[in-house]
Amino acid sequence: xxxxxxxxxxxxxxxxxxxxxxxxxxxxxxxxxxxxxxxxxxxxxxxxxxxxxxxxxxxxxxxxxxxxxxxxxxxxxxxxxxxxxxxxxxxxxxxxxxxxxxxxxxxxxxxxxxxxxxxxxxxxxxxxxxxxxxxxxxxxxxxxxxxxxxxxxxxxxxxxxxxxxxxxxxxxxxxxxxxxxxxxxxxxxxxxxxxxxxxxxxxxxxxxxxxxxxxxxxxxxxxxxxxxxxxxxxxxxxxxxxxxxxxxxxxxxxxxxxxxxxxxxxxxxxxxxxxxxxxxxxxxxxxxxxxxxxxxxxxxxxxxxxxxxxxxxxxxxxxxxxxxxxxxxxxxxxxxxxxxxxxxxxxxxxxxxxxxxxxxxxxxxxxxxxxxxxxxxxxxxxxxxxxxxxxxxxxxxxxxxxxxxxxxxxxxxxxxxxxxxxxxxxxxxxxxxxxxxxxxxxxxxxxxxxxxxxxxxxxxxxxxxxxxxxxxxxxxxxxxxxxxxxxxxxxxxxxxxxxxxxxxxxxxxxxxxxxxxxxxxxxxxxxxxxxx
Numbered sequence: 317x318x319x320x321x322x323x324x325x326x327x328x329x330x331x332x333x334x335x336x337x338x339x340x341x342x343x344x345x346x347x348x349x350x351x352x353x354x355x356x357x358x359x360x361x362x363x364x365x366x367x368x369x370x371x372x373x374x375x376x377x378x379x380x381x382x383x384x385x386x387x388x389x390x391x392x393x394x395x396x397x398x399x400x401x402x403x404x405x406x407x408x409x410x411x412x413x414x415x416x417x418x419x420x421x422x423x424x425x426x427x428x429x430x431x432x433x434x435x436x437x438x439x440x441x442x443x444x445x446x447x448x449x450x451x452x453x454x455x456x457x458x459x460x461x462x463x464x465x466x467x468x469x470x471x472x473x474x475x476x477x478x479x480x481x482x483x484x485x486x487x488x489x490x491x492x493x494x495x496x497x498x499x500x501x502x503x504x505x506x507x508x509x510x511x512x513x514x515x516x517x518x519x520x521x522x523x524x525x526x527x528x529x530x531x532x533x534x535x536x537x538x539x540x541x542x543x544x545x546x547x548x549x550x551x552x553x554x555x556x557x558x559x560x561x562x563x564x565x566x567x568x569x570x571x572x573x574x575x576x577x578x579x580x581x582x583x584x585x586x587x588x589x590x591x592x593x594x595x596x597x598x599x600x601x602x603x604x605x606x607x608x609x610x611x612x613x614x615x616x617x618x619x620x621x622x623x624x625x626x627x628x629x630x631x632x633x634x635x636x637x638x639x640x641x642x643x644x645x646x647x648x649x650x651x652x653x654x655x656x657x658x659x660x661x662x663x664x665x666x667x668x669x670x671x672x673x674x675x676x677x678x679x680x681x682x683x684x685x686x687x688x689x690x691x692x693x694x695x696x697x698x699x700x701x702x703x704x705x706x707x708x709x710x711x712x713x714x715x716x717x718x719x720x721x722x723x724x725x726x727x728x729x730x731x732x733x734x735x736x737x738x739x740x741x742x743x744x745x746x747x748x749x750x751x752x753x754x755x756x757x758x759x760x761x762x763x764x765x766x767x768x769x770x771x772x773x774x775x776x777x778x779x780x781x782x783x784x785x786x787x788x789x790x791x792x793x794x795x796x797x798x799x800x801x802x803x804x805x806x807x808x809x810x811x812x813x814x815x816x817x818x819x820x821x822x823x824x825x826x827x828x829x830x831x832x833x834x835x836x837x838x839x840x841x842x843x844x845x846x847x848x
Contacts, residue, residue, distance in 0.1 A: 326455030327356035327486040330419070332494035333462040335362055339390050339417060341381055342366070343374045345402075347394030349421035352486040354392075365392075371402035378416055379409040383564050384690065388415040388469040395421055396436030399478075406445040406476060412563035413473035413534065413628060417465045418442070422451075424484035438480050447475035455488035463495035472503035473534055473598075473628050506626045506635035514595045514625035515642030518552040527592040528554040532574065533599030536632040537565045542572035543654035544636035545597070547645045550655040559599050560584075568687075573660045577602045577615065584615040591616060596624045597639075598632040 330353065334342075343366045346354050357365045368374035371393055378389035393399045399420050409416050420438055422428075428435060442449050448468040450461050458481075465477040518528060532545050537558060549556050558565065560577040567573065578584040581604045594601065594616060601622050602615040616622070626635035640650050665683045668676035 323489050324491065325352055325356060325486060326452070326458045326488050326490050327353040327481075328359065329455065329490050329492055329494060330458040330462050330481065330486070331356045331360050331363060333459045334390060334417070334466065335360060336494045337463060337466040337497040339388050339466055340364060341378075341385075342390040342392055342419075343368055343378045343381070344392035345369070345371045345374045345394060345398060346392050347398065347421065349395060349423060349483040350392055350419075350481070350486070352483070353419065353421070353481065356486075357392075371398050372405055375402035375405035375409065375416075375418075379405055379412065379414050382409070382414045382416055382474070383412065388417050388466055390417045390419060393418060393420045395423070395434045396438045396441050397434060399438060400441050403441070403445050410445055410447075410476050411561075414476070414563065415469040415474040416476050417462075417469050418446070418476065418478040420478060420480050421486075422480050422482050425482050426484065442478040442480075445476060446478040447471075448477045449480070450478070451480040452482050452485040455485045455490040456492040458485060458490070459492050459495040463498060467498040467500070470500045471629075472501070472631075503631040503634075504627075504629055506630045506632075506638060508638075510623070510625050511635060511638045511642060514623050515639055517593050517595065517621070517623055518548070518554060518639075518643050526553065526555070527590055528552070528595070529557055529588070529591045529593070530554050530595045530597060531557050531559065531577075531599045531602070532597045533559045533562060534597075534628045534632055536598045536626075536636060537562055537574070539566050539571060540652055541597075541633055541636055542566070542574060543652050544633070544640055544645075544650060545574075546572045546655035546658045547649050547653070548636065548640050548643055549658070551640075551643050551645050554595070556658075559602065560605075567660070569660050571660060572654050572658050579605065581608060581611050581615070585612070588615050588620075589617060591620050593621045593623065596622065597626050597635060598628045598630070 334340075340362055341364050342357060344350075344354070344357075345368050354365075357363050366377060368377060374391050374393065378391045382389040391402070393402055399418070406416075406418070408414075420442065422438055423432060423435060439449055439451070448465065450465055452458055452461060461479060465479045469475050469477040530545060530549060532541065535541060536545065545556055548554070556572075556574050558574045558576045560579055562576070565574070578587055584602065584604070588602065603613050604611070604615060607613055625639060626632050637650055641647075665679060667683050668679045670676065
């Protein structure tokens, strides 16, 4: 190696192995311990690194990308506290079956014994939200470790793998080659006994099929799975339903329209009150999101028979094909042909006019929605006056991808913020319309703007600063010299932005996010626009 040849480090080996195994997007919020891995990412043009200014944004973006791209995404987080900041969206990803590799930086091994301020039990923090945890042992072993992490993340239906990267292993030199990708583990084959039991129930009660329901989840909610499920429902008379929360549903014109289990407990109990037999395809029996006094946790009648035809980690398409064969669906109808009466048909929907209302807003959104849009359903904590309108018009939407919601992480003390999935969706190459922005008051966006505005203000708390804007000079005269803010061009040579010069106490008016000051070195990523 000549003096001009750059040293190949363990971080380079890790990055090369990720690329060799099909991981080419890294959503990062790095710190000091991860700087060598950041430098390695910069040396790999094929690796797209997306900076996030909060770990919850990073894990949410990786979740969104992996859901839409159907391949693992990578995150880069700073030690245990950084991982902890992103755990809420890792919970979402784990529940959704999202394939994800989390690279969590740690102190150099020789530094751990000194118990530095950011030393923590990373394994313990990662364990509740990870299916697999690996810790680096040397720079040479990082290739094999990364290979195993991607393999674990790719296991059906999608798993969370956490790789803990010691700083000295990242900067250490190595000559080990990048590890070739392992063969992805195929989904488990469905149980023939479970398929036979489900088929027997469907055929035995064909005369009373209105009391039989097929609950379809996971990858069975894509085009091919929904087409097969619609043929099974048509052949047996059973009803189709999807779980309340789903990772992804393909909907819109020309696709099977499938309803979901209602969120409100009383509505769900009424909807499922006459179900005597429930057949599960990649889903679980429906339960309430929360427990309420005097209300059941299960949404099913006590005498309902539950039959699991296929678990989420099994091959759901193969299970649907076998079930279709067992109930007598012709082979010619098992190759992407859906039952026509269940398809969304094209309807005329002109642009609205007149008074602005929930109905006209929903009609405008539907009429102008481009094909293959991504719709993020965040109706849980949104104003319900619009929530009831848009899903009812979904049959008129062009083909789209419906993204279900999960738990929403809180962001500091500035209120609850909706999950940040859009950067990942943009990276997956699809447009997004964020439905939860359709209400008159978007608490999430306002919280972000409020946080951004407060972060730009110095903490000036002296009583003299309660003066109104017109009395700034008087306030400055009344303020003791040690509490006065320095003006532009002070002896430190720092020019304060005008927004920082004077700030009375009290509520700070919100400003549009486009006017918020940002450091000039930060390049904004793809933005999320409200639908209205």
